[in-house]
Amino acid sequence: MKISVIGTGYVGLVSGVCLAEKGHRVVCVDSDLEKVQKINRGEAPIYEDGLGELLCRHIGKTLSATTDLQEAVLGSELSLIAVGTPYQGSKIDLRAIKLVCEQVGRALAEKQEYHVVVVKSTVVPGTTDTVVKPILEQASGKQAGPHFGVGMNPEFLREGNAVVDFLQPDRIVMGGMDARTVDALEELYAVFEGVPKIRTANKTAEMIKYTSNSLLATLISFSNEIGNLCAALGDIDTIEVMKGVHLDKRLTTVLEDGRRVVPQAASYLWPGCGFGGSCFPKDVKALIAHGKQAGRDMDLLETVIRINESQPRQVISILKKHYPSLAGLRVAVLGLAFKPGTDDMRESPAVPIIRQLVREGAQVKAYDPIARHEAEKLLGNHDIHYMEDVAQAVAGVQAIVLTTAWEEFRGLPAMLAGADPQPLLVDGRRFLDKTGVARYDGVGL
Numbered sequence: 001m002k003i004s005v006i007g008t009g010y011v012g013l014v015s016g017v018c019l020a021e022k023g024h025r026v027v028c029v030d031s032d033l034e035k036v037q038k039i040n041r042g043e044a045p046i047y048e049d050g051l052g053e054l055l056c057r058h059i060g061k062t063l064s065a066t067t068d069l070q071e072a073v074l075g076s077e078l079s080l081i082a083v084g085t086p087y088q089g090s091k092i093d094l095r096a097i098k099l100v101c102e103q104v105g106r107a108l109a110e111k112q113e114y115h116v117v118v119v120k121s122t123v124v125p126g127t128t129d130t131v132v133k134p135i136l137e138q139a140s141g142k143q144a145g146p147h148f149g150v151g152m153n154p155e156f157l158r159e160g161n162a163v164v165d166f167l168q169p170d171r172i173v174m175g176g177m178d179a180r181t182v183d184a185l186e187e188l189y190a191v192f193e194g195v196p197k198i199r200t201a202n203k204t205a206e207m208i209k210y211t212s213n214s215l216l217a218t219l220i221s222f223s224n225e226i227g228n229l230c231a232a233l234g235d236i237d238t239i240e241v242m243k244g245v246h247l248d249k250r251l252t253t254v255l256e257d258g259r260r261v262v263p264q265a266a267s268y269l270w271p272g273c274g275f276g277g278s279c280f281p282k283d284v285k286a287l288i289a290h291g292k293q294a295g296r297d298m299d300l301l302e303t304v305i306r307i308n309e310s311q312p313r314q315v316i317s318i319l320k321k322h323y324p325s326l327a328g329l330r331v332a333v334l335g336l337a338f339k340p341g342t343d344d345m346r347e348s349p350a351v352p353i354i355r356q357l358v359r360e361g362a363q364v365k366a367y368d369p370i371a372r373h374e375a376e377k378l379l380g381n382h383d384i385h386y387m388e389d390v391a392q393a394v395a396g397v398q399a400i401v402l403t404t405a406w407e408e409f410r411g412l413p414a415m416l417a418g419a420d421p422q423p424l425l426v427d428g429r430r431f432l433d434k435t436g437v438a439r440y441d442g443v444g445l
Contacts, residue, residue, distance in 0.1 A: 001025070001188055004072035004079045006100050008035055008065065010046055010162070010278065010344070011120060011155050012082030017054045018166040020063040022191045027072045028065040039065040047343040047370050050163040069100075073107035073115065078184055080153070081132075082120040087282035090289050094131060097121060101132050105139020108148055116149040116184040119202075122209055122283060124290040128152045128202040129177065149181030152202040154209035159277060160341020172197045175205025213283040214301055219268035220275045221307040227271030227444025228314060238271045238444030239430055245269065271444035273403055273428035274311035276338030276347035281308070311443075312352040315428045318441050319399060322424050327361035332393040332423075334412075335404020336368035336375040343371040345378055349428065350403040357401075358383045367393035369406055391415060399424040405431040413437050 001024050005016040008030040016028040030036050035045050042056040055063070066072055073079055081104070083096040097119070104117055117136060119128050133150045137143060144150050152175035157165045172189050174197060176182035182199045189197060198208070227238035246252055246266050253261045275281070284301050291298040323329050338348035345351065350366075357364050367387040368375065376386065387393040390408060394400055394415065400423050402409060413436035416422065425432070427442035434440045 001078060002076040003027070003188070004029055004069075004076040005120075006030075006069060006072070006079060006081050006104070007083035007096075007121070008032075008039060008045070009082065009084060010048070010159065011157065012080070013039070013044070013046060013055075014048060014051060014157060014162045014166055015080060015082060015120060015155065017051060017058065017063065018163060019188075020058040020061075021054050021167065023062075024188070024191075025062050026058075026064075027076065028063070029067070029069050029072045030065065031067060033067055036065040036067050048162050049160060049341055054163065069103050070107040070110070073104055074111055076115075077113075078116040078118060078188060079104060080118050080120045082155075085121045085123055085282075087285050087289075091293075092122075092124060092282070092286045094123070094127070097123065097127075097132065098135060101135040102139045105136045108136065108140035108142060114148060114180075116151060116181055118151040118153045118181075118185065120153050120155055122154065122279070123152075123206055124210070124286055125203045125206040128175070128206065133177065145178060145180075149177060149184060150202070151176040151181045151185055152205040153185060154205055156209070156212065159344055160339055169195055171195065173200065173205045173208050174198065175200050175202040177202060210283055210287045213279055214287055214304070216265070216268050217275055217280045217284050217308070218300065218304050219265070220270075220272070220280075221304040223269050223271050224274065224311050224314075224443070225307055230444050231314075237434075239434075242269055242271070271430055272311070273315050273349040273353070273443060274308045276349055277342075277344060278346045281305070281347045312349045312356075314443055315349075315353050315401060315403070315426060316356050318426050318443070319401065319424075322439075322441065323399065325360075326357060329362045329399060330397040331357055331362045331364055332387075332397040332400045333357070333364060333366045334368075334390065334393060334400060334402045334409055335406055335429075336366060337371040337404055340404055340406045343368075343374050345371055345374045348403075350375075351378065353401060353403060353428075354379060354384065365393050365397065368404065369408065394419075394423065397423050399426065401426045401428060402431060403428045405429040 003024050003026045005012050006029045008028045016026045020026045038045050042059045044052045044055050081100055083100055085092045133144050154173050172195055174182050174185035230236040230238045288298040288301050333354055336350045337343055365385045365387050372386050422438040424439045425437045430442050
């Protein structure tokens with residue numbers, strides 16, 4: 001199929017590149033000329049494992065980028081809208097969606113053939129039918145149904161694993177206003193053989209996305225609440241508790257040959273310094289607000305957010321057990337992105353931790369394999385010294401705070417073995433073996 005993908009952010013670019021990998025002809029659209037030029041040179045404007053390689057493979061062949069939205073829509077059979085929908089205080093911001101819909105609608109006014117417009121951005125239930133469709137109809141002067149279709153196709157991409165998640169999905173949710181719209185999505189995803197595909201209404205498709213993210217966020221906050229209780233009670237390590245919980249056959253499948261298969265969901269049942277990124281925080285907050293608009297208080301999800309927002313303070317509290325005053329304390333913060341495999345610092349727990357350290361007068365060194373430039377834009381570099389590698393970051397410090405579980409941090413125990421005096425390691429992800437470091441503390445311990 002000929003596809004236009006509107007928006008070349010994290011979701012849009014990954015979707016466009018991966019659809020080209022699957023054999024479709026794709027044109028990516030963005031209003032940012034510099035970004036478009038970069039993509040056409042084969043340079044990925046975002047970091048995502050494997051994305052650059054696929055981009056170089058297909059750009060100039062079955063993949064291109066443009067600022068001309070109208071030409072892209074006129075030259076394609078199906079358009080995916082993948083622009084940002086940030087949470088703004090009490091609801092998601094739909095300005096980008098509305099603007100794009102007006103532009104797509106004007107393009108549809110000039111198009112004779114049937115076209116399908118699909119929302120891939122995360123929007124609260126009802127948005128596609130009550131906001132997107134009316135704008136398309138008004139701008140095009142045409143009627144949804146006979147002249148064009150309107151669908152909803154949520155993404156389930158984990159940053160750092162997005163390319164693999166797109167190319168090897170666990171499910172594909174295809175929402176549509178009618179059967180013809182969903183049939184077009186069936187054609188788009190026909191190349192994904194053996195993958196469960198759900199045909200449903202737009203509103204249900206929107207709800208599936210929010211429910212999925214809210215469930216995973218709830219597992220994380222549940223684990224952190226248990227971890228904080230274990231720490232308060234004393235003489236209980238949450239890691240041992242969770243390992244015992246994971247062995248439940250309802251969480252860990254035992255095969256006939258005795259081998260145990262641990263599902264990825266179990267990784268969310270683990271203590272840490274909180275979740276971040278572009279999805280979990282904003283999606284849970286948006287669903288809470290949407291529920292209130294419908295007259296339903298979302299008490300559980302409100303607690304999920306409250307626990308998560310307080311979790312970075314647990315790391316500071318652990319540090320203060322050992323150093324009551326942080327003034328002048330030499331601290332290395334390892335990990336700036338909200339998770340490994342990405343340079344995304346949106347809602348990263350490292351941000352409030354670093355800001356509190358600076359506020360209390362600590363001397364902060366920071367290191368992340370790829371997120372340094374994003375950190376400098378967000379945090380500045382006046383009070384923070386950014387290091388080029390782990391060894392440089394931990395040299396001469398009194399304390400180390402680990403906030404992102406990058407695999408290269410596995411080497412910390414060996415690196416610290418000969419240090420004298422030994423720095424305190426505060427493990428905000430419970431990533432390392434507590435027996436491998438002379439002075440170890442962490443969340444839930």
